[in-house]
Amino acid sequence: MEILGGPLFAVAGAGESHGPGVTTIVFGCPAGLRIRRDEVQRYLDRRRPGSNRHGTPRQEADRVVLLSGLYAEGEIDQLLSGPAVSISGEGDSATESYEVGFATGEPIAALVLSTSQRSRHYEQFAGPRGEVRPGHTDLVKYHKSQGFIDIRGGGRSSYRSTISDVIGGAIARIFLKERFSTEVLSSISQVGPLRTNLSLAQHFESVRQKEESRPVTPEQVAAVEGRLDEAEIRSLDAEFAQEAGELIKRTRIEGDSLGAAVEVVAVNPPSLVGEPLYQSLKVRLMGALGGLNAVQSCEVGDGVQVISRKGSENNDPIRSRGYQANSHGGLIGGVTTGSPLVCRVGFKPTSTILKTQQSVRKNMEEIDFALEKGRHDPCVGVRAGVTLESRLAIELMNAVLMHQSGRVDTRNFRLF
Amino acid sequence: MEILGGPLFAVAGAGESHGPGVTTIVFGCPAGLRIRRDEVQRYLDRRRPGSNRHGTPRQEADRVVLLSGLYAEGEIDQLLSGPAVSISGEGDSATESYEVGFATGEPIAALVLSTSQRSRHYEQFAGPRGEVRPGHTDLVKYHKSQGFIDIRGGGRSSYRSTISDVIGGAIARIFLKERFSTEVLSSISQVGPLRTNLSLAQHFESVRQKEESRPVTPEQVAAVEGRLDEAEIRSLDAEFAQEAGELIKRTRIEGDSLGAAVEVVAVNPPSLVGEPLYQSLKVRLMGALGGLNAVQSCEVGDGVQVISRKGSENNDPIRSRGYQANSHGGLIGGVTTGSPLVCRVGFKPTSTILKTQQSVRKNMEEIDFALEKGRHDPCVGVRAGVTLESRLAIELMNAVLMHQSGRVDTRNFRLF
Amino acid sequence: MEILGGPLFAVAGAGESHGPGVTTIVFGCPAGLRIRRDEVQRYLDRRRPGSNRHGTPRQEADRVVLLSGLYAEGEIDQLLSGPAVSISGEGDSATESYEVGFATGEPIAALVLSTSQRSRHYEQFAGPRGEVRPGHTDLVKYHKSQGFIDIRGGGRSSYRSTISDVIGGAIARIFLKERFSTEVLSSISQVGPLRTNLSLAQHFESVRQKEESRPVTPEQVAAVEGRLDEAEIRSLDAEFAQEAGELIKRTRIEGDSLGAAVEVVAVNPPSLVGEPLYQSLKVRLMGALGGLNAVQSCEVGDGVQVISRKGSENNDPIRSRGYQANSHGGLIGGVTTGSPLVCRVGFKPTSTILKTQQSVRKNMEEIDFALEKGRHDPCVGVRAGVTLESRLAIELMNAVLMHQSGRVDTRNFRLF
Amino acid sequence: MEILGGPLFAVAGAGESHGPGVTTIVFGCPAGLRIRRDEVQRYLDRRRPGSNRHGTPRQEADRVVLLSGLYAEGEIDQLLSGPAVSISGEGDSATESYEVGFATGEPIAALVLSTSQRSRHYEQFAGPRGEVRPGHTDLVKYHKSQGFIDIRGGGRSSYRSTISDVIGGAIARIFLKERFSTEVLSSISQVGPLRTNLSLAQHFESVRQKEESRPVTPEQVAAVEGRLDEAEIRSLDAEFAQEAGELIKRTRIEGDSLGAAVEVVAVNPPSLVGEPLYQSLKVRLMGALGGLNAVQSCEVGDGVQVISRKGSENNDPIRSRGYQANSHGGLIGGVTTGSPLVCRVGFKPTSTILKTQQSVRKNMEEIDFALEKGRHDPCVGVRAGVTLESRLAIELMNAVLMHQSGRVDTRNFRLF
DSSP states (O other): OOEEEOSSSEEEEEOOTTSSEEEEEEEOOOTTOEEEHHHHHHHHHHHSGGGSTTSOSOOOOOOEEEOSSEEOTTOHHHHTOEEEEEEOSTTOEEEEEBSEEEEOSSOEEEEEEOOOOTTOOOGGGOSTTOBOOTTSSHHHHHHHTTTOOOOGGGGGGSGGGHHHHHHHHHHHHHHHHHHHOOEEEEEEEEETTEEOSOOHHHHHHHHHHHTTTOOOOHHHHHHHHHHHHHSSSSOSOHHHHHHHHHHHHHHHHHTOOBOEEEEEEEESOOSSOOOSGGGOHHHHHHHHHHTSTTEEEEEETTGGGGGGSBHHHHSOOEETTEESOOTTTTEETTEEOSSOEEEEEEEOOOSOOSSOEEEEBTTOOEEEEOOOSOOOOSOGGGGOHHHHHHHHHHHHHHHHHHHHHTSOOGGGGOOO | OOEEEOSSSEEEEEOOTTSSEEEEEEEOOOTTOEEEHHHHHHHHHHHSGGGSTTSOSOOOOOOEEEOSSEEOTTOHHHHTOEEEEEEOSTTOEEEEEBSEEEEOSSOEEEEEEOOOOTTOOOGGGOSTTOBOOTTSSHHHHHHHTTTOOOOGGGGGGSGGGHHHHHHHHHHHHHHHHHHHOOEEEEEEEEETTEEOSOOHHHHHHHHHHHTTTOOOOHHHHHHHHHHHHHSSSSOSOHHHHHHHHHHHHHHHHHTOOBOEEEEEEEESOOSSOOOSGGGOHHHHHHHHHHTSTTEEEEEETTGGGGGGSBHHHHSOOEETTEESOOTTTTEETTEEOSSOEEEEEEEOOOSOOSSOEEEEBTTOOEEEEOOOSOOOOSOGGGGOHHHHHHHHHHHHHHHHHHHHHTSOOGGGGOOO | OOEEEOSSSEEEEEOOTTSSEEEEEEEOOOTTOEEEHHHHHHHHHHHSGGGSTTSOSOOOOOOEEEOSSEEOTTOHHHHTOEEEEEEOSTTOEEEEEBSEEEEOSSOEEEEEEOOOOTTOOOGGGOSTTOBOOTTSSHHHHHHHTTTOOOOGGGGGGSGGGHHHHHHHHHHHHHHHHHHHOOEEEEEEEEETTEEOSOOHHHHHHHHHHHTTTOOOOHHHHHHHHHHHHHSSSSOSOHHHHHHHHHHHHHHHHHTOOBOEEEEEEEESOOSSOOOSGGGOHHHHHHHHHHTSTTEEEEEETTGGGGGGSBHHHHSOOEETTEESOOTTTTEETTEEOSSOEEEEEEEOOOSOOSSOEEEEBTTOOEEEEOOOSOOOOSOGGGGOHHHHHHHHHHHHHHHHHHHHHTSOOGGGGOOO | OOEEEOSSSEEEEEOOTTSSEEEEEEEOOOTTOEEEHHHHHHHHHHHSGGGSTTSOSOOOOOOEEEOSSEEOTTOHHHHTOEEEEEEOSSSOEEEEEBSEEEEOSSOEEEEEEOOOOTTOOOGGGOSTTOBOOTTSSHHHHHHHTTTOOOOGGGGGGSGGGHHHHHHHHHHHHHHHHHHHOOEEEEEEEEETTEEOSOOHHHHHHHHHHHTTTOOOOHHHHHHHHHHHHHSSSSOSOHHHHHHHHHHHHHHHHHTOOBOEEEEEEEESOOSSOOOSGGGOHHHHHHHHHHTSTTEEEEEETTGGGGGGSBHHHHSOOEETTEESOOTTTTEETTEEOSSOEEEEEEEOOOSOOSSOEEEEBTTOOEEEEOOOSOOOOSOGGGGOHHHHHHHHHHHHHHHHHHHHHTSOOGGGGOOO
């Protein structure tokens, strides 16, 4: 089952790159959370290829409609003010969708349609003589599925499937912010060989230490988001962002691609959440973030740097107001400490390049592969931030519900 | 998570009675299965309230669109000939949907929209002074969700949610029929106090014994389906169906309702499927069928009758061609024997009636409850057959994949 | 996975009829619950074949040891006063086990050893020419496992595997009793053709109505348990129990067997628990109870009787103090109403009988089957009560934790 | 639920550091696999603290007994020749355990007892004034469990819980080796600041290229294992191992600790396994390996190095005999390509050190923390290899069964 998170808060997704649409069902949102379609849309807008100066040139509206799981007694008109959805043909059906309402605890379904894709051609990749793009899933998926594979744009292995992640993440973020003032942010920290020394983790850790471990304020978050929004690519370091943006442009012209690294941070996370051992929050975050398409490394807290440290350097001192450092990245024993959750995720350079490469046809005939047509996104990592934030939020929210499940308050179990 | 079946073949559903639509994602369909939208539609048509002379008078088109998980290399035009789907407003999106294609193994999403529901009024049930319909979920769900509940038509607890069951079941049935010639049928065996002695189980058992345990033929199945289609209500016994139909009409006029029992049978089931003990096919079928809305009993094979038998009467003799009787209903130790799978499901009389009843408001004030407006379906059991068949098919298909998983054939694991 | 309940409170089991022992791991017990080994043992004692005058004559100690998941700060001596466990041979290991402590929230492991079984012989059932016992899992499991099957005493399909159910159930019952005063009881209501009209459901419903819906008191429960303990077989109706006991004795002498039905009731259940639809408490109870070995029917509330009722007879009236009747068996829409949970489970007559029957060898050669040696338990249903109670308690407890998970109280998420 | 792997092949574990024992249940081993207790023991022996010159000085026998899920028709004496297990006290029970047999497909339970721990004292950590060890789970687990926590040796968060991983991994490895000649190995690649340039991945990749992509032979594997066994610490680079061993000794004397990195590789992995997206093998391996206690980074294939590469450098060329390089680490799109699976896991320095550190009591009073007594393992990473190998094997085996489930062969579904 393609389920992200769970077993309590979980996201099911369906839909291929060039199929009719991406369908998402979000399970386990507690009743009573107020959800606005435009908040979900705002995160989706950040995910869109065209939202970024350096992504793929494809333009997609990615307009989301919400189809279930909300209600608003006494505000039905507002509830039903979302975009109308219709199905053509005999027995036409058309209906309003939801714009703003309260979660009922039932599954929340969301749909993002694709614009019509009929005109595209994919002959280069079709059938047993179809050519294999090095670094892509073409070959393994063709043989795994015994040839029954959607060759258009990578099928479901496309980045387009992350629409579901972002929708589920949006709902988790609304919940976490409302209840715990938790906010999830990300900053690009490396593009190819270029790196920045500025990190969200350090930024917020210094804020925390200055403020004596008080929660990060909305204003402090907004200030950081402002810097991220303004940068050439979404990074805390404007100068690095500028240089990286130029490198990406040059690399696009060369027909080549670049790897990238992204730091993801949750500030004001709820404490004490995360199951022990096999389903710990560390297991879940490493899997959810490290398992994303094109990712080849995932670090928690100070990550690979801790390998070369001594224990006396690495153990974070504890005072009565909280941990005095965050080498541990907010997780000890897979349980949240209240310090910011910190991960760093490394992406390989985009597989699709314009240079000729050694490859095979699906029937294993050897070829020199050159892409006949198609878009070219020289650095997928730079637009992955919102997906990583979403996955972190989904796992964190599931962990919150898991922790709460063990604290049974009998007052919640009375009817008469 | 609202998941039916699984962990391999599974159906996720979302959508309330009067919400914008019912969204379904079907996981785990093996790559290569040819799926036609109109076959799925055919089962949905049987589910529709208006499809039956004795159901609720509500007319719903229930037109399904398939949004992912199919492909058809070389037949893209046919693949994309399904109904167009569109979302209105700025940044309009519209796309073709899938009409016929081969499963790719990826999740298959399906959408059934509701027709516009804005005009309906539900003041009688709204808010803390809202009235509680006896036998309905109004009261428990209101308090479970702390008041955040969709009061329109029962919300998700409505029979409308079974659209997902039927869509998932349709795909399972296409698979089971293609691979094993398995067919799933149901026959109404009781309506209120009226019963029939004719049963699908006995009918097919006598066919099997006559034919020396050879598979039931498509013609034999078609003959039974013809009888079911022609009867006043879907029962093998036309005379009983006639009488029951008249009883339902009289009961509707009286403003009262009736219980019913439905027999569900799978002929030519694959043998040897079903896990042991806690996740046995018996556990799964008892849960999936016995747990449907309004059901209060579920029996396998000869069901409650076996309680009063002796072992010497009840043990089914075995010969080299198969079991010589089917008291066991096709399951021994929770594993299929190849004899038809047989279940019998008992429904309570529909809760909604027009007579005045003792009830409360949601705030527990006592009232005499009388329905102000709304439809009245006097016997829900008589249109539950296709849902029961669907749930059986979903669990059976999941069990097939589970059994296959343990028979590892190394030829399936080669690439180069 | 052989998991009962879950995903929050769950029981994993392992172990065959004549293997070294039955191993159980109980997941999800909230931290802080005080657990005594002797309470768990008390339920296991009720399960033992020899615990009942009419079960199989096999004598088993079934002594349970608790190996993890408990602690007792300041009472380590008491904690460690359970039976010592040892493993022989070079590098002997021996350790105390737990007698009484508080759950830490970590998995609780329990072990029940078998007494040495080496001397038994099972040639009659061995290999491809092994004989098949009609009604048993011999044939399907042999072919499902391609011959790799433990033929001793039914392997894991034996009733002995229910030790895990009872251990998990014991922990759930301790929790439910402590927090909600919930108690789970069962009464045999039918043995072969003999039935009783006395039912636990009616008994407690009349108590409830008399007491104006106040909780059932411990004394009222104890009075019923006293009657059950004293009866010839565990039934509320002493006269019926006497007759049934005699029928069982006669049937044993005849070498035949009898079916039975058992009513299971939970009084003072927590209200509002149970997920909607596909994982509702009704789905889970129907599956867990109806899927037990040898069961062929499961009913909730008034069960098959409701089929022939009218809605006006069947809808339970509601007053401000609670439901005025319990046709619904404590569940509406799969959610608990606070009325007692009521199920009725029907067992087939024990498959093992001494009479000659038509059967086959595992290679499908036809034979006249007669049991060469082995025990004979003429009515398995009469000792299934404690297992059914356990399964109900496990599912109810899981549903409690599920319900609590959605009621997030931010005070539970603070560390500093 | 503490489940590793799954839903098909899965391992459940229970047991704390100083509790009576560690209990393990392995689900989903296909029937027919021959399993020897001594093979399982061999892997456990590698895990033992005392097995390594540089681990903690604690001596534990860690003798495993197998309690279910095996059988051996015609070889019962051999089957039952495992160590006897007994429980003392009134109603003593003692039984043989399994030494060698064939998996029946039923759950396999295993028990490893602790030696008696009663004499140890843990006052330093007890109660609300108990001291918190920086870097340990003491604080979060105490508050998560509201004080109900086993303070002895870290409770379940101890490394001792990995006994279950190794037992489950042993069974997966026996299966993978028998069916696919898959072997899993690991090599320490960094200790504190010391690194080696030798890697298993490069070693086997050069073997593969030389041999034109033919499977790695048992002799080639044995040669590598010989080198690993002989090294001062388990590394392919003997010189590095020597230096690292000395550094560890010095660091132990200083009362400090060191981080480490371990490379894990599976050669001859089955191709085409791994689900798409949310449950891909990459998600699962990143989670299972990256989520282990004390781990803060996990890399697949060339890991963090790929970030700074261009696509034209990083895409692995494909020829008809296979991939010509393995930057991808054996996984593309989360599916195996047949190239070796390669991961690199980074461990923080052991939290327990002898130097004084700033910390708190569990009630948040500030203290200078110094360990009063207890063992000190200066570099946990160096003995984690067998656990990492085990987790990789478990996830790989589950993925094999998942892939097979979709390739339904109707010949597996016949009985008569």
